[in-house]
Amino acid sequence: MNPQYDCSKLTNQELVIKLKILASDERKAQAAFLAHLTEVDSRRVYAELGYSSLFKYCLEELHLSEGSTCKRIQVARTAKEFPVIYSLIEEGKIHLEGVSLLSPLLNGENHEVLLKKACHKTKREVEQLVAGLAPQEDAPDFIRKLPQPSQTTFAGECRSDNTKSPGIIVPKPRPETIKPITEESVVFKFTGSAELRKKLEKARQILRHKHPHGKLEDIINEALESFLEKRDPERRIARKKQHDPLQKGRATSSSRRIPQRIKDQVWVRDRGRCQYTSQDGKQCGEKAWLEFDHIQPWVLGGVSDDTENIRLLCRTHNQWRAKNGGQ
Known part of the structure; x- marks a missing residue:
């Protein structure tokens, strides 16, 4: 072990004093990091260095995680607009989570008051502060007849009978996800429009002879094959080898x-x-x-x-x- 990481010989008092110093240094470094990140963003230095975005630069050059990168970019851009954030972070009065949560609400008129209210607050307390400033409307009562089950249901649908179910709340759209479950299988999940569903059902009907089970995997694969056959440059070149282009x-x-x-x-x-x-x-x-x-x-x-x-x-x-x- 590197000697600088061996704290076993420190007394309790020495240990906590050193820890406070390190915490202070970390906050100073964090504020300075945000200021430098803002300048790199403003000058688009990342482009000159071969990166298409500040996000990719942080991931590949600075070796930050995706979540850490998103948060730091958001806080850095907010701090550029409201520079008092730098000193609040350096002094330990507010943390990155707090600034990140407040960021969408801050403006030239309210930032001083809101940042002051968020000082020395936990993440949960800042969330409550934000909820009070931008309360979510209560979900309206909604009653509908569920659709008849089809041979293959779409993600998010339920198989049911013809009875009405009171108080069904339409969930908020979920973020798109692509999740591998085996080396050969992947779960796709996203929220689509009613128009998209009509198109899928139409395609399912047209392809019923070829794909009698009507699986979405087969329907979407057919659609993508048709698209790529027309738009993929590699396939176009392969076809043109047989003709005079x-x-x-x-x-x-x-x-x-x-x-x-x-x-x-x-x-x-x-x-x-x-x-x-x-x-x-x-x-x-x-x-x-x-x-x-x-x-x-x-x-x-x-x-x-x-x-x-x-x-x-x-x-x-x-x-x-x-x-x-x-x-």
Whole structure:
């Protein structure tokens, strides 16, 4: 064990004195951390370093947990708007949980009063404070006839008879979840609209001969296969190998529009990931909000019909590149 972690030889008095000093140092470091995080956020330094968001930077570079990252980003942005929060945290008068709970309610007129009320309060006490400021409306009485059970019920439905059940409360939508239960099986859970249900039922009817049991897994898989067959660049390229792709959708070198065939080739080449690379070699690799970027800008003579001049960038790095004159 590292000697600095061996506290066994300290007296009780030395132990508690040292612990108080460390707690004070931790609060000071926490406030300073939030201030630095705010500045990194404002300057979007994370983009230059190869990250598509401050969240990813905190996870991958600072090695924070997801929950810790979300809370710190929220508190840092709130503290930027109301700087008194820094000193309250440093002095131990309020904790991150308290600021996080109050954050949606704070404004220029009430922040001093609310922060003062939250000082030296536990998380539960701050929750009660917030509930008093933004009370939830009582759920209205609601009575409805439950639907007849079908061969396969949708998540959230109940099998029942035709009797009415008084006082049924419609639950709030649950957050979407994707939870593995075995190496080969995953539970999907989300809240959908009535229109989505109609579409699923329609698809189930159309596919009844192919999938007589009407399982949602089969119906959704068919829908995704159909979508990917039309929209997946890799599949389009595979199909075009059997035809001549050069006579359709071609744009001239003077056109800003990037031909679909070029987009498909770039997507496959870049593996559907942002290609921005920082000076120290960190590639972003973001797979969402991707955009096709002209390496040599079109207005400066860059062509659109050559894969060598087109690359994938996430929206963060495409905007960052434009703001900083291109890289």
